[in-house]
Amino acid sequence: MSPPSPGRIPVTKTPKVYVGGAFVRSESARTFKVSDATGAFFANIPQCTRKDLRNAVEAAAKAGPGWARRSPYNRAQILYRLAEMLEARSGELVTSLVRFGAREADAARGMAVGVDRLIHYAGWADKYEQLLGSVNPVASAHFNFTVTEPMGVVGVIAPDSPPLLGLLSMLAPVIASGNTVVALASEKVPYPAILLGEMLATSDLPGGVVNILTGFRRELVPTFATHAHLRAVYAAAGADERKALRLGAAASVKRVRFADWSGKEWFSDSAQGLGPIRDFVELKTTWHPIGS
Amino acid sequence: MPQTPHTAHARLLDEVGSVDQVGVEERVAKFATRSIKKASKVWGLRTAVSMTDLTTLEGKDTPGKIESLCRKALRPHDDPDIPTVAAVCVYPSMVRHAKAHVGGSGVKVASVATAFPSGQTHYRTRLSEVRGAVADGADEVDMVINRGAFLSGEYSRVQDEIAGVVEACGPAALKVILEVSELETFDNIRMASFLAMGVLRPGDFIKTSTGKTALNATLANNQVMIEAIRDFFLDTGIAIGMKPAGGIKTAKQALQFLIAVKETLGDAWLTRRRYRFGASSLLNDLLRQIEKEKTGAYQAPYYFSDAAESY
Numbered sequence: 142m143s144p145p146s147p148g149r150i151p152v153t154k155t156p157k158v159y160v161g162g163a164f165v166r167s168e169s170a171r172t173f174k175v176s177d178a179t180g181a182f183f184a185n186i187p188q189c190t191r192k193d194l195r196n197a198v199e200a201a202a203k204a205g206p207g208w209a210r211r212s213p214y215n216r217a218q219i220l221y222r223l224a225e226m227l228e229a230r231s232g233e234l235v236t237s238l239v240r241f242g243a244r245e246a247d248a249a250r251g252m253a254v255g256v257d258r259l260i261h262y263a264g265w266a267d268k269y270e271q272l273l274g275s276v277n278p279v280a281s282a283h284f285n286f287t288v289t290e291p292m293g294v295v296g297v298i299a300p301d302s303p304p305l306l307g308l309l310s311m312l313a314p315v316i317a318s319g320n321t322v323v324a325l326a327s328e329k330v331p332y333p334a335i336l337l338g339e340m341l342a343t344s345d346l347p348g349g350v351v352n353i354l355t356g357f358r359r360e361l362v363p364t365f366a367t368h369a370h371l372r373a374v375y376a377a378a379g380a381d382e383r384k385a386l387r388l389g390a391a392a393s394v395k396r397v398r399f400a401d402w403s404g405k406e407w408f409s410d411s412a413q414g415l416g417p418i419r420d421f422v423e424l425k426t427t428w429h430p431i432g433s
Numbered sequence: 434m435p436q437t438p439h440t441a442h443a444r445l446l447d448e449v450g451s452v453d454q455v456g457v458e459e460r461v462a463k464f465a466t467r468s469i470k471k472a473s474k475v476w477g478l479r480t481a482v483s484m485t486d487l488t489t490l491e492g493k494d495t496p497g498k499i500e501s502l503c504r505k506a507l508r509p510h511d512d513p514d515i516p517t518v519a520a521v522c523v524y525p526s527m528v529r530h531a532k533a534h535v536g537g538s539g540v541k542v543a544s545v546a547t548a549f550p551s552g553q554t555h556y557r558t559r560l561s562e563v564r565g566a567v568a569d570g571a572d573e574v575d576m577v578i579n580r581g582a583f584l585s586g587e588y589s590r591v592q593d594e595i596a597g598v599v600e601a602c603g604p605a606a607l608k609v610i611l612e613v614s615e616l617e618t619f620d621n622i623r624m625a626s627f628l629a630m631g632v633l634r635p636g637d638f639i640k641t642s643t644g645k646t647a648l649n650a651t652l653a654n655n656q657v658m659i660e661a662i663r664d665f666f667l668d669t670g671i672a673i674g675m676k677p678a679g680g681i682k683t684a685k686q687a688l689q690f691l692i693a694v695k696e697t698l699g700d701a702w703l704t705r706r707r708y709r710f711g712a713s714s715l716l717n718d719l720l721r722q723i724e725k726e727k728t729g730a731y732q733a734p735y736y737f738s739d740a741a742e743s744y
Contacts, residue, residue, distance in 0.1 A: 195731050202734075367730035392730065 156331075158187050158355055159338025161200030162348015167356070168192050175331060178242035186331050189356035191364040194323065197352040198370050201294040201321040204349025209291045209319035213267035216317060220263035223344040228256045230340055234333055238305060241330045247303075254408050255309040261413050262313035269318065269418045277426070284429040289422040291319035292396070293372040296365045298358070300377035300400065304330035305337065306407050308353075311375050311400055314417035316350055320372075323352045325365070331355040362386065369393040373421055375400065396420075441586050449627040450664075452619035452657055461652035464692045471726075474688070478723045479516060481687040481715075482509060484705045486543055486676065488522040488713050490550075490644070496530040499523060503534035505738060510720045512727075518716065519705040520573060524549075525566040532570035543573035543608070547598060550612070550643035552577040556594060563601040574598070575608045575711075577643060578625060580615045588628055596632040608638035608676055608709075611658075614648035619657045626661035630673050636706065638674035644711065649679025655690060659697045666698075675702070678711025684722040687715060 157164035166172075169192070172185035187193075208216075227234070231252040238248035270289055277285040295315045300307035304327035315322050326334030338353045354361070362382050365374050366389025373396035376386055383399060390397045398420045402412045469477055487506045489498060499521075506518045520541035521531050531542045544566035547559035563574055576598050582590045599607055609629040613622050629639050639658055641650040655677045662673050675694070681687055687710060694702050702708050717737040724732050 191731075198731070364731070369730055369736065370733035392728075393733075 154184065156184050156186050156335045156355075158189060158193070158335065158353060159341060160193070160197045160349075160352045160354070161203070162342065164338070164342070168196065173357070177240045183240070184332065186335070186355050189354040189361065191361065193354055193356070194361055194364050194368065197323040197354055198294055198368060200349040201323050201352055202370060204347055205291075205293060205321045208316070208321055208347060208350045211319070213270065216319065217263045217266035219345045220259055220266060220313065220317060223341070223346060224256045224259035224263065226340050226344045227252070227259065227337075230336075231256065234305060234336055237333045237336055238330075241304075241332065243303075250408065251303050251306040255306045258306075258310055258413050259313050262317045262418075265314070265415065265418055266317045269415060269422075272415060273419055273422065273424070279428070282431055284431045285426065286429070287424050287426045289318065290425050292421055292423055293320065294370060295320045295322055295421055296368070296371045296374040296376075297322050297324040298362065298365060298374065298376035298378060298382075299324060299327050299334070300407075301327045301329045302404070303407050305333040307377055307400070308334055308337065310402075310407060310412055311377070311417070312351060314413075315375060315421050316346075318418055318422050320421055321350045321352075323354065323371070325358065325361055326353055326355045328356070328358050358382070363389055366390050366395075366397075367392065369395075371395060373398065375417075375421065437586070439586070441588055445588055445624050445628075446620060449624055449661070452623050452660075454619050457619060457653055457656050457660075461656050461693065464652055464689045464696070467689075467692050469688050469692070475723065475726050477688045477691050478684055478719050478726070480703060481684070481691060481710060482719050482723075483516040483519060484709050485518040485716050485719070486520045486522045486678070486709050486711045487518045487716055488644070488678075488711055490522070490524060490545060494524060494527055496527070499527045499530045500534055503531055503540075505716070506535060506540050507538055509716060510724070510737065512724075515720065515723065519709055522575065522711060525562055525569070525571075528566050528569040528571045536570065541572040542570060543575055544569075544571035545575045545577075545643075546571075547576040549575070549577055549610075550645040552579055553581065556597070559594075560597055560601045563598055567601070567603055567605045571605055573606045573608060574602050575610055575640060577610045577612060578629065580612055583616070583621070583625060583628075588624075591625070592628045592632055595629055599632055599634065599637070606636055606638070607633065608640045608674075609633065610640045610643055610678075612643055612646065613641050613650075613654045613658075614646045619654070622654055622657045623661050626658050627665065630661070630665045630671070633671075633673055635671050636674065638676045638709065640676040640678055640709075640711065642677075642679040642711075644679030646679075650677030650681055650690075650711075652689060652693060656693055656697065659694060659702075662702075663698055672701070672707065674707040674709065676709040676711055681710055681712050682714050682718065684715070684718045687719060 167187040167189045169190045171188040173188045175183045175186050177183045235248045235252050274288045279285040297311045334353050366386045375398050377400040386397050506521045509515050517540050520543040522543040523531050525544050528544045546562045546566045548554040611625045616622050720737050721732045
């Protein structure tokens with residue numbers, strides 16, 4: 142922030158979360174204080190509740206059918222366009238990461254990797270089907286084939302480190318196949334995710350496809366686990382949270398996958414690929430009679 | 434002196450009193466601030482289920498669709514403790530099909546009639562439609578008022594027509610649809626309410642809308658009508674029921690309507706004999722919230738016989 146000119150009243154920003162294509166406060170009106178790396182007060186960030194999570198799931202479910210119906214080619218274009226938007230505004234994101242304690246070089250590299258990762262998944266959007274689908278040999282007079290379908294609404298719980306690259310790396314493969322997402326941003330460094338929401342809003346991604354909440358993991362992780370409308374949860378989580386997620390997800394037979402990368406691994410090519418796409422699609426096999 | 438529409442309007446308005454629009458809007462805004470939790474929430478949700486007139490009014494209704502609607506009415510969800518709905522609401526040609534499934538169960542068959550939704554046909558045709566529906570077994574008839582006559586100031590004609598339909602109903606209860614969105618003002622809604630109530634029997638209803646226009650039941654027009662019911666009851670001792678219809682899609686809205694009833698008419702109206710919801714998608718949301726209260730987990734809509742896509 143540039144030093145205020147004498148006598149000018151500072152204009153501070155009220156960060157809001159991006160849900161259903163709009164910027165909203167928590168329905169509870171609660172916020173929590175976030176300080177920057179120097180310990181100075183930065184902003185009051187929405188402390189989202191389970192009701193905000195419920196509302197975000199409704200928004201994601203509403204956006205879902207339209208997003209899933211788009212052609213894979215079109216989803217690829219939209220992801221690529223998102224990468225373009227982030228590239229153009231990467232300076233702002235790097236500045237925010239540095240402000241919350243990242244080293245300048247790491248932040249810049251993380252942004253470059255994040256943009257490249259979006260392009261990576263943009264490339265996959267119209268190609269994973271060829272690899273995950275199949276034509277299956279069967280003994281009877283049937284043409285038997287398997288295709289993928291998106292699962293529906295997927296919960297994403299982002300890591301604290303790296304806050305932004307982690308979130309991007311988890312979002313992109315989930316939406317590439319036509320799922321919609323309700324994400325929980327890093328609790329420690331939530332602001333870059335709020336900026337990301339502002340960039341999503343100006344990209345071609347339809348409102349509601351990605352919804353990003355901020356708040357406390359201990360308040361929201363249990364609801365991510367038990368909310369039956371979430372078909373899957375993709376989480377960067379510690380041992381206790383993993384157990385809570387698995388237990389909570391059991392009643393609704395929800396798919397739970399964990400992001401196992403840590404530290405530098407998020408930056409490497411091993412943190413991307415077909416695997417995370419396959420984790421969030423359903424396989425549908427069709428038996429089509431072809432006569433004897 | 435010949436009665437012109439202008440003097441007729443002034444006279445009726447003078448008789449029933451006008452509505453303070455700002456006051457009503459302020460009042461209903463408060464209903465949304467009540468905090469209903471836990472046991473009282475479950476009570477409200479279950480009561481709302483029991484007050485629902487489960488409705489299908491589409492050109493593509495078939496006997497098969499009516500059958501599945503009736504099954505849903507009798508057993509809304511797999512939990513047998515959940516009450517049945519109040520009634521199924523269908524077109525006259527579907528009454529006998531509905532009656533075959535819910536007859537004797539306590540779930541009533543309601544039929545719209547009188548050239549629903551516009552009401553724009555000959556009076557004798559409308560009356561014969563009512564008689565036909567009742568003959569087929571309708572327990573309740575939902576009629577529309579003649580808005581054209583109302584808006585041109587022919588109030589006695591509107592009232593006489595309602596009286597004629599009351600007679601044609603015989604033992605069936607009558608619900609008079611004012612179609613509030615076509616009445617334009619709160620004063621008109623109040624006047625139409627009084628015109629209808631003047632010829633209704635205890636146990637009959639007034640109803641907001643057909644659900645076929647852009648604006649349907651809102652807390653505000655519900656409030657105007659239940660205040661009219663209250664004032665009419667205090668004057669005459671005759672208790673008329675109320676049915677908001679159309680646009681009530683969520684459990685949260687339904688609870689707000691119940692709060693309005695409780696705070697305006699009191700507990701005596703918190704029963705399906707005096708208050709109904711005309712709705713189709715509301716029921717599933719009520720069930721969803723009841724299940725959420727029971728299990729503690731938010732539920733997916735496709736657990737509740739929604740015709741939803743995989744999302």
